[in-house]
Amino acid sequence: MTLLSVEDLHVHFVTRGLDNRIRTARALNGVSFTVEQGEIVGLVGETGAGKSLTALAAMGLLRPPAMIPTGAIRFDGQNILALPPRELNAIRGVRMTMIVQSPLTSLDPLARVGDQLVRMQQQHSRISRAEAVKRALAVLDEVRVADPERRMRAWPHELSGGMAQRVLIAMALVNRPRLVIADEPTTGLDVTVQAQVLDTLRDLVRANGMSAIIITHDLGVVAHHCDRMAVMFAGTIVEQGRVSDVFREQRHPYTRALISATPKRIAAQGFGQVGGTPPDLYNLPGGCLYRDRCGRATELCTSAPPLIGIGPGHGVLCHHAAEIPAP
Amino acid sequence: MSIATTDSAPARPGVIGWIIGLARRSPTFALGFAIVLVFAVLALGADWLAPFDPVQTFPFAVLKPPGGDFVLGSDGNGMDVLSRVIHGSRYAFGISLPAGALMVVIGVPLGVVAGYKGGVTDEVLIRILDVLRAFPTIILSLAVVAAAGASLLNVVLVIGFLDSPIFARIVRAEVLALRSATFVRAAVAVGNPPWRVMFVHILPNAIMGAIAQLPVRMSWAVRISATLAFVGVGVQAPAPEWGAMIRQGAEFVISGEWWVATFPGLALIALVLGFNLLGDGLQDLLDPRRRATGK
């Protein structure tokens, strides 16, 4: 069953420059993907590709100067973009929650961990404090916070980075959401701690039949913690499919460039074609947005690339997708 | 997510372009700048703009009310108030500009050295500055000018010295924050000697707060020099200095000749206000927190 579907989502940032000219940054340019019940989808891409923006749009959190000229976001059958604020609030934080990048700034510094977990529950449902405390303790235990009773009384600044990230995961899971969006959940954590946190998140999502979107720039995280993946470039999804299919086929030239830019692949295959800057979002060319950096670009690429199906659920936004042999 | 933005302000070269850019973003700055500019023009063009010589006396036209030949009236010596107000702006700038320069020349290097060297050097310098600041400035300047003589140079020196600690403090705080910045470390690593690290690398990045403060302190210089002249220890009458003119005019307010004190007073208020607006505007514009979000 499809839990979240994003269809042809466009996001523009409209600002007024110093010279009073109106400028439009086309940050998302037709993003479409779905998240099925029980699966973990990885959104991967580089800075400015639109990963976090996609998540914010899905959460209904975009505010001016961001505008959505076209597109639809359906969560559990409801159109997020058309929902009145009250109904949106009933979804956000309850059925759809988010884990953000910087744990220490995302917790309220003036409230104890336990109070924040209780507040998170009471905001959205009539639940007694005793019941809420019980559930908070249970969820802290689930995210493997040692000695939950003591941690409930801790202030955010007393937590280490890894512990704070676990508390944030607990906050995101305490209302038993159907979808968790984790935006770079382990960036800034040490490698050994990162591994623990990712394991915990995945195990909990699996055990509770939830769905998750993991936003990351780390291909290793996608390769080992996601079922499906979408590769983003300049506000478009250039390739998406099952993780094993995408890594095996790498049909979009950008996907291929990205994967071959990892040290492991460089060690094996040497330096491939690297470099290039992302296109200027204020001044996007027509046609394929990747063509300036693409070694395979032809005359054809000046027109908008079609979405070509490679296999079941595996699509590539490229004129030449069918001709590109698997590596 | 970040969107790559490039400011595409129309490029005008040099200082004028910079000022126009600032004025566009801050009306406060624009207004302050305009007021100060008006007085600057008056000061520079006083010889042509003033209808009379400011110290020429007209014995038969003592205490004439505004109107007629004397647009703003004449004072107790039969001198033209308008001409004296216009020439007074020369004293205002003649004191505040060199005093401001002195504050910067003394205060900024002290602040840079104290902030960068730290430790004992910093401790000693800051304590000395604290002592200087602990004196009530008006009393100290009165005492110094009274003791050393009421010359224009003495007024400038006193004001310049007394305010330099403010600049030392502001710059020191910025330098302290920058001292461990990566680019400063990189400058040391490349092999820069300490003076280059301090004055080529750190100073240009630590000077913004001081620049914003300068007009505010110059307004203070205008005020204090007028105060000194008003109490009779600064610039002496019949020199067309606003403070001295207000002192002279104060005698006539009771007898109804209000214009002698009022017009130099208004000029003083306007210029002080102008400097302060200029400073406030700069502060807003140069504040890094505003710069970060003000795109």
Added chain:
Amino acid sequence: MTGQAPILAVRDLVKRFPAAKGAQVHAVNGVSFEIAAGETIGLVGESGSGKSTIGLLVTRLIAVTAGSILFGGRDITTLPEAEMRALRAEIQIVFQDPWGALNPRMTIGRALDEPLMLHTDLDAQTRRKRMLEIADRVRLPRASLERFPHELSGGQLQRVCIARAIATRPKLIVLDEPTSSLDLSVRAGILQLLEELRKETGAAMLFISHDLETVELVSDRVLVLYLGSVVEQGPTEALFASPAHPYTQTLLSANLPPDPEAKLARHRALGEIPSPINLPPGCAFASRCPLVLPACREGMPASHELGQGHRAACLRIADGSNRLVD
């Protein structure tokens, strides 16, 4: 290692920082290593491992608490300030954050000219020629020389920093996480550049990183640091093929290769990295080690030679019980 004298020899390096309430941060606790001319050493570790502190000590941007750092046979820890400044032509450093590493009010051209101006007697015209050569070498567009740092991308800025570091043809370049804050495809370009420069200039490199895969790619030898101590060191291939110290094993198993087919070991250390303030005696990893023995907490374990300069400091190695199993 080759037979020739090392370009850098670090002996029993110790650095402590004062912390609140008279406590001390034990950043580096007796680290020794050598770098041969032209060799690249990888320093790998997590936060609190002291790897960046070692970079700053080796370039004498901070002073040592104890120990010696011999560069070309001279102890730089006791060198007078002026002599050290002259020596900086031969020891250079590239920092992690290219956005912060350049003076925001200095054009790129002036920043690149600076090392030449400070360390050579060349006139402005000759310097300009050299500068253009260097800019071309690091594939920096010549037009960017007239620009200010905020007008360049992160990758370009890092090329500027590298250009600045190689301008005086140093014998040793310290690279402190030079690619960590860059996007993947930009990162690959920088790594490629460093690889080329290493071959061309023969400069020795100290490559500091938390990223195992990058270290594996660029280093001849690797030192694994944990809380200020070297727990394991050796030739890159040997160390990555058979990590001996339990910490190295955990670290390697926490790495996620960009390949869904790769088999992952799941050795997880217990808990988190303790604070480096007032460290207890014994092995630094004892508090998180799944194989900890009572003796581990008593004294620093001796280093075991495993062949070809591959050494690890773990008591378990003696009887071969140092392998973690799932």
